[in-house]
Amino acid sequence: MEITLDNPPSAPQPLSPYYSQVARVQLSDGSALLYLSGQIAEGATVTDQSRAVFETIAALLAAHGATLADIINIRTYLTDITKLHEYGAVRTRFLPGTPPTSMTMEVPKLFQPQAMVEVEVVAAVPARG
Incomplete structure (x- = not known):
């Protein structure tokens, strides 16, 4: 098993130098697991x-040969749980079909004061044949 930490240049860069955006766990069968750090974005709503968060997640996954369809787990943090339906409508557009396992939690605040939503995911990338 090999672990690579990465900030792909083709995706938006992290907001802080204190973390990597992607941890790639390469498995012996050629498949991989991708662990993405929580993503936040600017926006009025x-x-x-x-x-914007899902667009960043898509770019991070693409840099490692994956797509949003490879997501197997998603964790969402909202500063106002009454906005869950707004987040859910966007999430459904980006993740149609059978949803991945997930967790959603209301938190008092996030890394940036203006952030209202943060999303982190785990994706399973099949071996290339």
């Missing part, structure tokens, strides 16, 4: 921020 939860809908705007959620859309």
Whole structure:
């Protein structure tokens, strides 16, 4: 098993030098697990921020040969749980079909004061044949 920590240049860069955005765990069968750090984004509404977050997640996954369809687990943090329906509508557009396992939690605040939503995911990338 090999672990690589990465900040792909093709995706938005982290907001702080204190973390890596992607941990790639390469498995012996050629498949991999991708662990993405929590992603936040700018925007005036939860809908705007959620859309930007999923676009960043898509870019991070693409840098490692994965897509949003490879997500197997998602964790969401909202500063206002009453906005769950707004976040959910965006999430459904980006993740149609059978949803991954998930957890959603209301928190008092996030890393940046203006952030209303933070999303972290785990993706399983099949071996390339």
